[in-house]
Amino acid sequence: xxxxxxxxxxxxxxxxxxxxxxxxxxxxxxxxxxxxxxxxxxxxxxxxxxxxxxxxxxxxxxxxxxxxxxxxxxxxxxxxxxxxxxxxxxxxxxxxxxxxxxxxxxxxxxxxxxxxxxxxxxxxxxxxxxxxxxxxxxxxxxxxxxxxxxxxxxxxxxxxxxxxxxxxxxxxxxxxxxxxxxxxxxxxxxxxxxxxxxxxxxxxxxxxxxxxxxxxxxxxxxxxxxxxxxxxxxxxxxxxxxxxxxxxxxxxxxxxxxxxxxxxxxxxxxxxxxxxxxxxxxxxxxxxxxxxxxxxxxxxxxxxxxxxxxxxxxxxxxxxxxxxxxxxxxxxxxxxxxxxxxxxxxxxxxxxxxxxxxxxxxxxxxxxxxxxxxxxx
Numbered sequence: 001x002x003x004x005x006x007x008x009x010x011x012x013x014x015x016x017x018x019x020x021x022x023x024x025x026x027x028x029x030x031x032x033x034x035x036x037x038x039x040x041x042x043x044x045x046x047x048x049x050x051x052x053x054x055x056x057x058x059x060x061x062x063x064x065x066x067x068x069x070x071x072x073x074x075x076x077x078x079x080x081x082x083x084x085x086x087x088x089x090x091x092x093x094x095x096x097x098x099x100x101x102x103x104x105x106x107x108x109x110x111x112x113x114x115x116x117x118x119x120x121x122x123x124x125x126x127x128x129x130x131x132x133x134x135x136x137x138x139x140x141x142x143x144x145x146x147x148x149x150x151x152x153x154x155x156x157x158x159x160x161x162x163x164x165x166x167x168x169x170x171x172x173x174x175x176x177x178x179x180x181x182x183x184x185x186x187x188x189x190x191x192x193x194x195x196x197x198x199x200x201x202x203x204x205x206x207x208x209x210x211x212x213x214x215x216x217x218x219x220x221x222x223x224x225x226x227x228x229x230x231x232x233x234x235x236x237x238x239x240x241x242x243x244x245x246x247x248x249x250x251x252x253x254x255x256x257x258x259x260x261x262x263x264x265x266x267x268x269x270x271x272x273x274x275x276x277x278x279x280x281x282x283x284x285x286x287x288x289x290x291x292x293x294x295x296x297x298x299x300x301x302x303x304x305x306x307x308x309x310x311x312x313x314x315x316x317x318x319x320x321x322x323x324x325x326x327x328x329x330x331x332x333x334x335x336x337x338x339x340x341x342x343x344x345x346x347x348x349x350x351x352x353x354x355x356x357x358x359x360x361x362x363x364x365x366x367x368x369x370x371x372x373x374x375x376x377x
Contacts, residue, residue, distance in 0.1 A: 021272050021275060021276060022272075022308065024268070024272055025268065025269050025272040025273070025308050025312070026308060026311060026312040027312070028264075028265050028268035028269055028272075028312070029265060029269065029308055029309055029311075029312025029313055029316065029350055029354055030312045030313070030315050030316035030319065031261065031265065031316065032261055032262050032264075032265030032266075032312075032313075032316065032350060032353065033312065033313035033314075033315075033316025033317050033319075033320060033346050033347075033349075033350040034316040034317070034319040034320035034323065035257070035258055035261040035262070035320065036258055036261075036262065036316075036320065036346045036349055036350065037316065037317045037319075037320025037321055037323075037324070037342065037343065037346040038319075038320035038321070038323040038324045038327075039254045039257060039258045039320075040254075040258065040342050040345070040346070041320065041321065041324035041336060041339060041342055042254060042324050042327060042328075042336070043250075043251055043254045043255070044339060044342065045324070045328070045336045045337055045339070059090075059092070059119045059120070059207035059208055059209040059236060060208075060209060060210060060217060060235060060236050061207075061208040061209075061210055061217060061220075061221065061233055061234070061235055061236065062205055062206070062207055062208070062233070062234055062236060063076050063079055063080075063091075063205060063206040063207075063208060063224075063231050063232070063233050064204070064205045064206075064231075064232050064234070065230065065231070065232065066229060066230050066231060066232040067230075070199070070202035070203065070204065071202060071203050071204065071205060071206065071231070072201060072202060072230065073093060073201050073202060073203055073206075074201065075228055075230050075231050076091070076093065076203065076206045076231060078227075078228055078231075079206075079224045079227075079228050079231045079233065080206070080208060082220070082223055082224055082227060082228075083208070083210055083220055083224075084210075084212075084220075087210050087211045087212050088208075088209075088210055088211075089118050089119065089209035089210065089211055090115045090117075090118025090119040090208075090209050091115060091119070091206055091207070091208045091209075092111055092112060092115040092116050092118070092119045092120070092206065092207045092208075093110075093111060093112060093115075093190060093203035093205075093206045094109055094110070094111050094203060094204055094205050094206070094207065095109065095110040095111070095190060095193055095194070095197075095202065095203045095204055096108075096109055096185075096204050097109075097110070097158065097193055097196070097197050098158065099156050099157060099158040099186075100156075100157050100158055101146065101154050101155060101156055101157070101186070102146060102154070102155070104145075104146065106142065106156075106185070106186055107184070107185045107186075108136075108156060108158075108185070108186050108187075108188060108193060109185045109186070109187045109188070109193075110187075110188055110189065110190035110191075110192065110193030110194065110203075111187055111188075111189075111190055112189070112190055113129050113130055113187075113189065117129075118209065119207050119208070119209040120178075120207075122178065123176060123177075123178055123182070124176070124177045124178070125137065125174040125175070125176055125177075126150065126174055126175040126177065127149075127150030127151075127172070127173055127174030127175060128150065128173045128174050129173060129174060130173045130174075130187070130188065130189060131173065132189070133188075133189055133191060133192040133195075134168075134169070134170055134171055134192075135170065135171050135172070135173035135188075136154070136156075136170050136171070136172060136173060136186050136187060136188040137172075137173060137174050137175070137176045137186065137187040137188075138154070138172050138174075138175055138176065138186050139175075139176050139178075139182055139183035139184050139185050139186065139187075140175055140176060140177045140178075140183040141183040141184050142183070142184060142185070142186055143172070143175045148172050148175070149172065149175065150172055150173060150174050150175065151171065151172065152171070152172050153169060153170070153171055153172075154169075154170045154171070154172055154186075155167060155168070155169055155170070156168045156170055156186075156188075156196070158196070160196060160197045160198045161197055161198040161199040162198055166196045166197075168192075168196055170188065190203075208233075213247070214235065217235050218235065220233075221233040221234065221235060262349075262353055265353065265354075265357075266353050266354075266356065266357040267357075269305070269308065269353075269354050269357035269358070270357040270358070270360055270361060273301065273304070273305060273357065273358050273361035274360065274361045274364060276301075276304075276361070277301070277361045277364050277365045278364075280365075281368055284297060284365055284368045285368050285369070285370040286370070288368065288370040289370040294366045297362075297365050297366055298362045298365070298366055301358055301361060301362045301365055302355060302358055302362060304358070305354045305355045305357065305358035306351055306354065306355050308354050309350050309351035309352070309353070309354030309355060310347070310350075310351050312350065312354070313346060313347050313350035313351060314347070316346075316350065317343055317346050317347065317350075320346065321338070321343075324336050
């Protein structure tokens with residue numbers, strides 16, 4: 001029998017002879033690998049999921065004109081085209097115009113409602129969204145002050161960009177409630193306001209929602225600023241800073257939980273292996289008396305630890321992946337992407353930690369004195 005075959009046979013016999021202890025160690029390694037695989041998968045993929053969820057709190061970038069002139073919608077479209085298509089949630093233009101309704105001064109806002117639904121999903125409309133150029137949304141404060149409700153008529157009047165008077169009969173499609181300044185305005189389709197005011201193709205600002213972190217958002221803003229000098233992008237600080245703070249705390253929590261579980265796994269494996277060493281003291285003493293070197297004794301126990309790490313990590317990795325997938329589906333309603341590099345890392349980390357947990361038991365095994373053990377001391 002060759003040396004390597006003898007070594008493997010010794011490992012197999014050692015692992016199978018003490019099944020209850022080895023199963024306990026395997027379970028500990030599996031739990032550690034499951035937590036590592038699951039938590040690291042969540043830590044890598046959930047921020048991407050949360051960036052999408054954060055977009056429900058509003059846009060994180062605003063485009064305005066670089067000078068005091070109105071923002072060209074053509075230039076804004078070019079700026080939006082520079083953003084990654086897979087991360088762009090929406091881009092909503094806003095154009096403000098002082099008007100009068102029932103002899104009361106108001107601010108009319110022209111926008112594109114199909115984009116508003118993407119960048120401001122927290123808007124709540126009682127009634128219906130405007131469907132054509134003759135309908136509008138009335139802010140809750142305006143509706144309460146003027147006694148407006150869905151289906152009621154409203155005459156919008158004012159002066160256009162050339163100073164000529166205009167008047168337009170509109171119908172209130174719905175009442176807007178946001179809990180913010182939007183409740184003080186009336187909103188209509190942008191083409192309708194352009195027709196009333198003249199000077200089409202411009203806006204006061206464009207709100208952009210991009211699913212990315214603050215650092216990437218800053219780089220995208222710099223790119224737009226370099227490519228299109230007439231557009232001035234800026235980040236919405238209160239949104240981006242809050243996102244960065246939440247994601248940082250989430251990562252810290254995940255790292256702490258993972259570290260604690262891995263330490264407990266090492267303690268469990270080390271305790272199991274130390275018990276095995278104590279049970280095999282006579283065997284170790286006999287081997288050393290017959291000429292076995294410390295290197296061979298250490299190699300045997302280290303091999304057992306590596307086998308435990310590799311065998312226990314495989315079911316743990318599968319369990320961790322299922323855990324991460326369940327969290328992604330139940331919490332975010334999206335599938336967590338499979339990351340083969342994390343799987344390999346989980347296998348290597350679990351095996352390495354198990355081997356590291358064998359250091360103290362190996363030192364105890366190497367320190368066994370054959371003469372004392374064989375005398376029964």
